[in-house]
Amino acid sequence: MNLLRTLRRPDWIDELHGLLLLGTVLTGAGGVAAVIATLAGQPIEVEVATETALRPDALTGAPAGVVLGDSLVLDVTDPTAAQLGWALLATLPRFVLITATLALLWRAIGRARRTDPFRSGLAASLRSLGILLIGGGLFAWVAEVVARFGLSATVDVGGTYTTLDLTVPAVWLFLGITLLAVGEIVRRGQEMRADLDGVV
Template sequence: MAHWLNELRGMLGLGMVAAGVGAVASSVATLSGQPIEVPIAVGEAVRPETLTGVPPGVRLGSSLDMVVEEPSVTQRALELAATLPRIALITVVLALLWRAVRQASHDDPFRSALAMRLRTLGILLITGGPAVWVAESVARYALSSTVGFGGTYAVVDFLVPLAWLFFGIAVLAVGEIVRRGQAMRADLDGVV
């Protein structure tokens, strides 16, 4: 079992490195003035009848990406505010998982602080995920107001905070199972 846990820990380590490299690459690209894509909800911003030459049976979807070729400093800052919080949270979650897996591979999971680590991770997912989603949504709304449609037309995906909540609850459940296993182990140790 320790071999499998070591492989998992290695994959989590690679994930942390990839997230870090992605954050740095994204930041460098944004700060250097690379074009940025601003997803906007079509609704009031673009009327479907403004599209010409579209074959029958094809229509404009609910969102489209506007490309800002020469973003201003404000647009770059808003783009970073709309992308970096999620990458930071994912990196922290991967680091906490890495530590939990390391502890499980070195110690008896039913005699260690694994349940507490899983509880901490679950609470982080439940609180941090929706908080990051709100921060990114606010930044996306502000960014969408800079593309010249005279309003804010950011695309909001309400499934994102639900996914964070779901995974947080799942991790809390696993942590509770481990905690109960620890209690049973302590009871058995007292009997034997």
């Protein structure tokens, strides 16, 4: 009977805790692998403006209505030290932020799983994570934009170029506010729990 009850009602907190650990390990390993590949001389992709890099008639043989896009991706097969630095700046902050967020969330969920969630520091941990996602997400996005801009300047093809995708900071902001809101819910639950304990 206990086995059937366990099968019907899985421990979702425990499942989440395991998935967060897996995500932390995979993201951290992916970041390390990306750094090693970059430093080992893997070709670096550089995005430049098509209109300044190519002549308007550069695309030949294409069907009617098919034109070049706004940007063109170049592969730098022999990157300089400056290009390696820009490439690392474009990717490393994002990997660090995601790995740190998953690790901190894994620790907070693990502490709440072992003890009473309304007596642990879960609310404070969620607030800290929310602030980290908002501030760190904005920093990682700005760092990537600046790095892509600087990287395009190193190839001497059509000047500087970068893509300004405002959905990226919007996603970080949404995730951060979500964690702040969940942390506030937990905090209010802690206050209610304390009031009930005082009445009893």
